[in-house]
Amino acid sequence: MKGEGMKDTSNRKKQETVKEKDKPLTENPHDIPERQIPQETLEQEAERLLENLLSDKDNAFLTEHEENKKRLDEFSSAVQALAFALKKIDERHERTSRLTLASPEVLGVEIVNVNPVGIRKNVEEILKHAMEIGRGGDAIVVVDKSEVRSLPPEICYKFAITETTPRGRNSTFSEIALQEAFYKANMEVPESKIGVPIPFYAHEVGIHKVIAMEKLNAKSVDDILHSKGTLPPWFDVDTFCDELHTVLDHFHAKGLYHRDMHEGNIMISQQKEIGDGDKIGFIIDFGLSVQDDTGIEPYKKQVAGTTFTYSDDYGIIKRVQTALKTYQKTHLA
Ligand SMILES: Nc1ncnc2c1ncn2[C@@H]1O[C@H](COP(=O)(O)OP(=O)(O)O)[C@@H](O)[C@H]1O
Numbered sequence: 001m002k003g004e005g006m007k008d009t010s011n012r013k014k015q016e017t018v019k020e021k022d023k024p025l026t027e028n029p030h031d032i033p034e035r036q037i038p039q040e041t042l043e044q045e046a047e048r049l050l051e052n053l054l055s056d057k058d059n060a061f062l063t064e065h066e067e068n069k070k071r072l073d074e075f076s077s078a079v080q081a082l083a084f085a086l087k088k089i090d091e092r093h094e095r096t097s098r099l100t101l102a103s104p105e106v107l108g109v110e111i112v113n114v115n116p117v118g119i120r121k122n123v124e125e126i127l128k129h130a131m132e133i134g135r136g137g138d139a140i141v142v143v144d145k146s147e148v149r150s151l152p153p154e155i156c157y158k159f160a161i162t163e164t165t166p167r168g169r170n171s172t173f174s175e176i177a178l179q180e181a182f183y184k185a186n187m188e189v190p191e192s193k194i195g196v197p198i199p200f201y202a203h204e205v206g207i208h209k210v211i212a213m214e215k216l217n218a219k220s221v222d223d224i225l226h227s228k229g230t231l232p233p234w235f236d237v238d239t240f241c242d243e244l245h246t247v248l249d250h251f252h253a254k255g256l257y258h259r260d261m262h263e264g265n266i267m268i269s270q271q272k273e274i275g276d277g278d279k280i281g282f283i284i285d286f287g288l289s290v291q292d293d294t295g296i297e298p299y300k301k302q303v304a305g306t307t308f309t310y311s312d313d314y315g316i317i318k319r320v321q322t323a324l325k326t327y328q329k330t331h332l333a
């Protein structure tokens with residue numbers, strides 16, 4: 001039963017009635033059992049769980065609060081809308097344990113989107129069940145095998161390692177502040193086909209420096225070129241490169257410069273099918289990024305008397321275009 005004033009005005013198409021075999025897996029969306037759900041029923045299931053959540057009086061703030069309602073209606077997929085709703089509920093329930101991230105280098109960036117469920121989690125626990133999903137020069141990215149859920153958002157954890165080559169890397173807290181800034185800027189252009197993983201929180205415990213974020217169903221261009229992923233059938237190299245260009249224009253207009261654009265930091269969705277609102281790729285890793293509204297020398301950084309110079313964000317695009325076209329010819333012909 002829907003609560004009063006809970007008129008569903010969302011853009012999402014109404015799903016067909018759930019068939020017997022696709023019956024709900026659980027009544028409590030916080031308690032999702034470990035079980036693979038066929039892709040096609042995910043949307044139906046998410047829509048149903050979302051309706052349950054929204055009809056609960058305790059969650060009225062989700063539809064009464066203008067901003068939340070607007071966001072919920074804007075999602076083209078019920079899975080994304082559900083993920084957003086769950087995140088908001090978690091935040092509300094445990095506001096007291098919310099992390100406030102100080103960010104001296106990124107003044108004015110508001111840090112609010114943390115995941116309290118994650119904060120409660122002991123870093124050692126994560127490490128005990130860690131399975132590596134990626135590695136760069138500055139970090140190892142893992143998922144916690146004990147928390148694999150059937151419904152998104154899945155979380156991954158980026159653990160900083162000692163910088164191999166000093167490049168003026170951002171602190172963990174600055175990095176997540178910048179990821180937040182890029183993520184918010186990206187949300188202003190929902191038509192963009194390139195996304196940014198949702199930042200959840202950053203935590204420093206003893207020697208561990210960790211950023212928790214949305215785990216993408218995507219592979220880096222670098223991984224794909226080394227056959228650790230593939231180009232999905234719907235993928236178009238030129239569209240992808242145009243989209244990269246456009247989203248970088250938008251970030252730059254906001255004073256946001258990535259400064260570490262290379263094959264390991266550009267990811268391509270591995271979804272077998274792609275919907276209208278879905279992202280075809282992502283920009284990740286804000287370890288060298290900056291928010292510089294002056295735009296005077298955005299590719300330079302001074303750290304204790306040393307000047308670091310970074311490559312232009314657009315430089316990578318041509319290289320990726322050529323490499324992916326060669327890959328298509330040799331691997332997918
Ligand atoms: N949100 C994510 N979802 C899935 N894989 C990721 C995610 N973030 C990073 N990875 C994987 O981990 C690798 C290293 O992450 P990255 O943030 O680039 O670390 P570094 O700062 O060390 O370069 C990436 O190239 C990618 O393969």
Ligand SMILES: [Mg+2]
Pocket residue numbers: 136137264265285
């Ligand atoms: Mg990287």
